[in-house]
Amino acid sequence: QVHLVESGGGVVQPGRSLRLSCAASGFSFSNFAMHWVRQAPGKGLEWVAVIWSDGSHEFYANSVKGRFTISRDTSKDTVYLQLSNLRVEDTAVYYCAREMSLDPSVRAYYFDYWGQGTQVTVSS
Amino acid sequence: EIVLTQSPATLSLSPGERATLSCRASQSVSIYLAWYQQKPGQAPRLLIYDASTRATGIPARFSGSGSGTDFTLTISSLEPEDSAVYYCQQRINWRALTFGGGTKVDIK
Numbered sequence: 714q715v716h717l718v719e720s721g722g723g724v725v726q727p728g729r730s731l732r733l734s735c736a737a738s739g740f741s742f743s744n745f746a747m748h749w750v751r752q753a754p755g756k757g758l759e760w761v762a763v764i765w766s767d768g769s770h771e772f773y774a775n776s777v778k779g780r781f782t783i784s785r786d787t788s789k790d791t792v793y794l795q796l797s798n799l800r801v802e803d804t805a806v807y808y809c810a811r812e813m814s815l816d817p818s819v820r821a822y823y824f825d826y827w828g829q830g831t832q833v834t835v836s837s
Numbered sequence: 838e839i840v841l842t843q844s845p846a847t848l849s850l851s852p853g854e855r856a857t858l859s860c861r862a863s864q865s866v867s868i869y870l871a872w873y874q875q876k877p878g879q880a881p882r883l884l885i886y887d888a889s890t891r892a893t894g895i896p897a898r899f900s901g902s903g904s905g906t907d908f909t910l911t912i913s914s915l916e917p918e919d920s921a922v923y924y925c926q927q928r929i930n931w932r933a934l935t936f937g938g939g940t941k942v943d944i945k
Contacts, residue, residue, distance in 0.1 A: 757924060757938050757939045758875075758924055758936040763934075772931075813886070821886070822869075822934060823928060824871075824881070828880065829879075
């Protein structure tokens with residue numbers, strides 16, 4: 714079955730960097746766009762970034778544009794999120810999520826599978 | 838950015854009762870809206886997409902309706918395990934996907 718496992722979270726000082734990983738299994742990774750979604754403590758969900766199935770395009774939320782970079786390695790079935798110049802307000806659980814496939818020619822932009830999340834805490 | 842406003846913030850109902858959750862968009866999203874369920878300490882779970890299509894394995898007591906700017910998630914007969922926070926999400930502006938603030942459903 715589909716499995717997404719995030720790792721790489723931790724406690725980091727403001728201005729520092731961190732790289733999150735999400736290992737995928739149970740499906741053909743190269744056929745699916747992948748996203749990162751975060752959730753600050755006690756708050757709602759915030760979409761962060763997407764990378765297309767072939768890695769050709771990436772898009773980011775305005776709140777992280779220029780500081781975060783999403784990438785993927787098809788040989789490892791893994792998607793990454795590089796977090797740079799971290800701020801206190803980036804503190805959150807970071808989830809990776811698979812974009813559902815409705816039709817090979819139509820993008821869905823909904824999330825049918827999620828990982829368990831990895832906690833990132835930015836604090837001095 | 839499309840803002841999604843969910844109401845009420847909290848809903849407290851008894852098992853067997855009907856729950857009606859609302860999601861209002863700041864501009865039309867056509868039918869491109871999904872609903873997710875999130876239980877404490879768990880990742881969200883997709884319930885409904887394209888406003889009214891149930892995702893795989895979702896019980897029939899969950900239904901969605903609406904188009905344009907006004908959407909409803911209905912749970913026809915609440916079960917104790919339906920206690921959770923429910924979020925809506927739009928995808929018409931795919932470069933800036935957004936979620937609503939959530940509705941918490943408490944089962945008395």
